[in-house]
Amino acid sequence: MPIAITREVSPAVNECELTNLERQPIDYERACGQHKQYVAALRSLGLEVQILPADPHLPDSVFVEDTALVLDECAIITRPGADSRRPEVDSIVKVLTPYRKLFHIQAPARVDGGDILRAGKSIYVGLSTRSDTSAVGQMQEYLRPYGYEVKGATVTGCLHLKSAVTQVSKDTLLINPEWVDRQLFKGMKFIEIDPSEPYAANAVLIGETIIYPSSFPGTQKRLEAAGIRMVIVDADELAKAEGAVTCCSLIFN
Numbered sequence: 001m002p003i004a005i006t007r008e009v010s011p012a013v014n015e016c017e018l019t020n021l022e023r024q025p026i027d028y029e030r031a032c033g034q035h036k037q038y039v040a041a042l043r044s045l046g047l048e049v050q051i052l053p054a055d056p057h058l059p060d061s062v063f064v065e066d067t068a069l070v071l072d073e074c075a076i077i078t079r080p081g082a083d084s085r086r087p088e089v090d091s092i093v094k095v096l097t098p099y100r101k102l103f104h105i106q107a108p109a110r111v112d113g114g115d116i117l118r119a120g121k122s123i124y125v126g127l128s129t130r131s132d133t134s135a136v137g138q139m140q141e142y143l144r145p146y147g148y149e150v151k152g153a154t155v156t157g158c159l160h161l162k163s164a165v166t167q168v169s170k171d172t173l174l175i176n177p178e179w180v181d182r183q184l185f186k187g188m189k190f191i192e193i194d195p196s197e198p199y200a201a202n203a204v205l206i207g208e209t210i211i212y213p214s215s216f217p218g219t220q221k222r223l224e225a226a227g228i229r230m231v232i233v234d235a236d237e238l239a240k241a242e243g244a245v246t247c248c249s250l251i252f253n
């Protein structure tokens with residue numbers, strides 16, 4: 001059974017990092033309720049969900065995606081771009097150790113998992129405010145023996161590469177073309193977000209179904225028209241922390 005690692009919302013979530021959004025109060029109870037809905041969606045798609053306890057000292061720790069890239073052959077433990085987020089990796093190392101050989105991104109390189117998009121054997125790394133070319137170089141070294149090609153991808157206007165583009169089927173990417181150049185992703189098909197919903201490009205693909213936020217009805221229609229199957233969740237509370245649906249899990253077989 002595939003596994004999803006998640007972590008409960010920190011009671012300190014209102015002290016989260018923010019890059020492109022103005023700070024707004026986050027309703028902790030509502031965020032926890034939506035997180036439960038997300039966990040239920042993962043379970044409904046057949047995943048075994050492991051839920052780590054909330055950490056009151058790590059405001060952004062619900063966003064476990066940023067701490068690692070888990071592949072079939074190994075995992076890379078990131079070195080998150082924001083200083084406040086570095087300690088988040090410790091508990092994830094413990095959780096992943098029984099499952100995978102681990103490689104660690106070494107200082108001073110920085111990369112957030114939200115900047116890492118894998119499509120088959122191609123791995124794209126967003127060159128954002130959080131991730132740099134030095135981390136891309138280390139990932140190339142670690143992953144070349146397994147046949148992966150790791151490439152940097154310029155992103156503008158958003159926090160992470162996966163704010164701008166995610167996979168919604170084997171050969172299709174959901175993209176905000178204002179934030180990333182589609183030419184980078186050779187051989188893929190594209191569904192563009194509804195331009196009135198700039199944050200709509202983040203979806204979690206599990207098998208042939210995506211988990212997708214209820215906040216983007218225009219883009220949802222485009223996905224439906226393309227025949228993409230969806231489980232819809234409410235995710236607007238953690239969106240105030242600049243988090244989207246991929247951020248809240250690490251999924252692997």
Ligand code: CIR
Nearest residue numbers: 016017063114241242243247
């Ligand atoms: C941060 O700025 O690091 C958090 N407030 C949001 C991280 C969202 N993570 C993700 O998109 N992978």
